[in-house]
Amino acid sequence: xxxxxxxxxxxxxxIGTALTFLGFFIFLPLVMVFMTGLNKGIAVYFQSLNNxxxxxxxxxxxxxxxxxxxxxxxxxxxxxxxxxxxxxxGKNFLTTLIDLPxxxxxxxxxxxxxxxxGAQGAWGPWLMEHGIKIIFAPPAIILATIFVTFPLVARExxxxxxxxxxxxxxxALTLGANGWQTFLRVTLPNIKWGLLYGxxxxxxxxxxxxxxxxxxxxxxRGQTNTLPLHIEILYNEYNFTAAFAAASLLALLAVxxxxxxxxxxxxxxxxxxxxxxxxKSA
Amino acid sequence: MSIEVKQIAKTFGSFQALExxxxxxxxxxxxALLGPSGSGKTTLLRIIAGLENADQGEIFFHGKDVxxxxxxxxxxxxxxxxxxxxxxxTVFENIAFGxxxxxxxxxxxxxxxxxxxxxLLRLVQLEWVANRFPSQLSGGQRQRIALxxxxxxxxxxxxxxxxxxxxxxxxxxxxxxxxRRFHDDLHxxxxxxxxxxxxxxxxxxxxxxxxxxxxEQVGTPEQVYHNPANLFVLNFLGSVNLFHGRxxxxxxxxxxxxxxPKITKIYVRPHELTVTRQAAGANSLKAQISFIxxxxxxxxxxxVTSDGQLVQAEISQEEYKSLRLQRNEHVFLTPKNITYSxxxx
Numbered sequence: 001x002x003x004x005x006x007x008x009x010x011x012x013x014x015i016g017t018a019l020t021f022l023g024f025f026i027f028l029p030l031v032m033v034f035m036t037g038l039n040k041g042i043a044v045y046f047q048s049l050n051n052x053x054x055x056x057x058x059x060x061x062x063x064x065x066x067x068x069x070x071x072x073x074x075x076x077x078x079x080x081x082x083x084x085x086x087x088x089x090g091k092n093f094l095t096t097l098i099d100l101p102x103x104x105x106x107x108x109x110x111x112x113x114x115x116x117x118g119a120q121g122a123w124g125p126w127l128m129e130h131g132i133k134i135i136f137a138p139p140a141i142i143l144a145t146i147f148v149t150f151p152l153v154a155r156e157x158x159x160x161x162x163x164x165x166x167x168x169x170x171x172a173l174t175l176g177a178n179g180w181q182t183f184l185r186v187t188l189p190n191i192k193w194g195l196l197y198g199x200x201x202x203x204x205x206x207x208x209x210x211x212x213x214x215x216x217x218x219x220x221r222g223q224t225n226t227l228p229l230h231i232e233i234l235y236n237e238y239n240f241t242a243a244f245a246a247a248s249l250l251a252l253l254a255v256x257x258x259x260x261x262x263x264x265x266x267x268x269x270x271x272x273x274x275x276x277x278x279x280k281s282a
Numbered sequence: 283m284s285i286e287v288k289q290i291a292k293t294f295g296s297f298q299a300l301e302x303x304x305x306x307x308x309x310x311x312x313x314a315l316l317g318p319s320g321s322g323k324t325t326l327l328r329i330i331a332g333l334e335n336a337d338q339g340e341i342f343f344h345g346k347d348v349x350x351x352x353x354x355x356x357x358x359x360x361x362x363x364x365x366x367x368x369x370x371x372t373v374f375e376n377i378a379f380g381x382x383x384x385x386x387x388x389x390x391x392x393x394x395x396x397x398x399x400x401x402l403l404r405l406v407q408l409e410w411v412a413n414r415f416p417s418q419l420s421g422g423q424r425q426r427i428a429l430x431x432x433x434x435x436x437x438x439x440x441x442x443x444x445x446x447x448x449x450x451x452x453x454x455x456x457x458x459x460x461x462r463r464f465h466d467d468l469h470x471x472x473x474x475x476x477x478x479x480x481x482x483x484x485x486x487x488x489x490x491x492x493x494x495x496x497x498e499q500v501g502t503p504e505q506v507y508h509n510p511a512n513l514f515v516l517n518f519l520g521s522v523n524l525f526h527g528r529x530x531x532x533x534x535x536x537x538x539x540x541x542x543p544k545i546t547k548i549y550v551r552p553h554e555l556t557v558t559r560q561a562a563g564a565n566s567l568k569a570q571i572s573f574i575x576x577x578x579x580x581x582x583x584x585x586v587t588s589d590g591q592l593v594q595a596e597i598s599q600e601e602y603k604s605l606r607l608q609r610n611e612h613v614f615l616t617p618k619n620i621t622y623s624x625x626x627x
Binding site: 167168171172173176177185190 | 358364383
């Protein structure tokens with residue numbers, strides 16, 4: 001697809017600038033992460049990952065994602081279904097509300113929970129009386145993560161659901177399917193790529209979230225540290241090798257996520273193309 | 283199965299989509315709901331299917347009130363305007379869908395499902411597309427698959443929303459005749475929505491003409507075409523010429539007639555006008571030919587009267603050839619029959 005509007009020199013200057021930037025700001029740091037992690041040898045690398053604090057951080061990170069992602073899938077499907085397929089009072093408000101976590105600083109997202117559940121917070125005393133610990137404990141980490149990530153699935157699904165419309169669901173109903181059958185056999189297969197895309201993005205953010213989690217975690221080693229918080233502590237202790245070894249895990253997650261994302265995008269585009277072709281020839 | 287609709291009304295916000303609709307459809311009839319867009323015909327169809335709730339009124343299927351019944355329990359076959367085929371399923375799975383979602387106790391065996399799908403594919407003459415996806419079919423093929431899918435659950439009523447709306451003219455005509463033959467074979471009570479009067483006239487047993495949420499007339503194609511109940515029906519079912527004239531005791535005159543007159547408006551369809559070179563009585567009207575279109579089964583002639591009014595006439599090819607009509611020449615137009623007349627006084 002050679003463009004004929006620009007001179008070759010202009011083209012290569014633009015491409016070169018973009019590539020230099022990417023190399024300098026993204027590729028080089030990524031390489032540095034792995035090099036620093038591995039600079040004392042592969043044994044030290046694995047050792048720094050295979051100690052109780054690191055394992056505990058990995059475990060908490062995985063648990064947080066395992067809770068937050070499914071909940072956000074349920075919420076995302078419900079919200080996007082409601083927004084795309086029904087007209088109701090307050091719909092615009094709901095749409096705006098979904099975007100809120102994206103426009104608010106993660107620190108504030110964390111502080112909301114401290115204000116609600118903390119010792120001086122609104123529900124803090126009541127929770128303390130009943131021996132329920134939320135702030136500076138895994139529940140708060142999970143809550144903060146859910147808050148930060150909940151727009152991610154819904155935002156992917158709303159445009160998909162809007163494009164699909166209602167007709168296939170209505171057709172299923174006239175053929176005698178009940179609501180659940182309609183969802184499983186018609187809606188879900190139609191939104192699967194959008195949903196998967198949302199899940200991948202949501203998972204990456206859930207595992208990588210730092211700000212909101214940092215506020216509510218309390219940084220208790222081996223108990224309330226997620227992987228990003230664990231890295232920060234190691235770094236502050238000048239334990240660079242261990243910090244970068246742990247960071248390399250997150251970097252690997254990012255690379256893996258990008259790979260999955262482009263795979264899904266590729267599939268999704270192919271299906272979209274087929275759907276478009278269908279509409280055009282109709 | 284017969285369908286009866288009583289006093290159905292529906293509003294969308296401040297828009298009155300349907301107003302006091304009464305309609306009775308007998309078992310085995312093929313009915314066209316005809317009207318311009320926004321006339322409420324699709325809404326009525328969707329209310330019968332249960333896809334939309336009426337604000338008031340009752341619906342009876344074979345004498346049984348179905349207003350509280352959900353779509354899935356009404357046993358209607360519905361063909362959507364854009365077919366709504368399941369895009370992620372093959373044609374085979376699309377047709378099998380209605381059988382596969384039946385409750386376990388009623389669900390046919392895999393073998394029976396296969397046999398039924400094959401039978402339906404044969405019925406719509408598309409046995410060879412079973413393993414394709416909807417995106418690989420043409421518009422006309424999708425239309426027929428949508429019909430086969432609707433028929434799989436053996437519905438008592440078949441509802442079609444603009445079934446030929448998005449097809450090109452030739453396929454449209456073929457499918458129209460195919461639907462007519464198909465209905466003659468199966469005799470399933472069928473309602474279809476259309477805005478194309480030619481389609482309604484050609485296919486339906488009876489036509490329900492709708493406008494602005496109301497039914498204007500219900501009748502056979504012959505009745506609505508030749509004896510329209512009102513001006514709307516007259517205009518909607520085909521082009522028509524308006525003449526201002528005065529009615530005589532015995533009949534009507536298109537031109538300046540005599541005797542104690544009543545002022546009237548007279549409507550004459552283009553094919554009800556004879557074109558001659560000499561005046562053929564007092565009802566003849568002089569006009570100058572402005573355009574001739576001889577391409578088609580009839581020859582279409584536009585002429586302008588002395589007071590500047592455009593009149594359309596249709597004559598047979600034979601007449602056209604024997605008259606050797608030319609553009610800009612003066613002719614006389616005489617109504618053979620008056621389709622509709624309106625008395626102002």
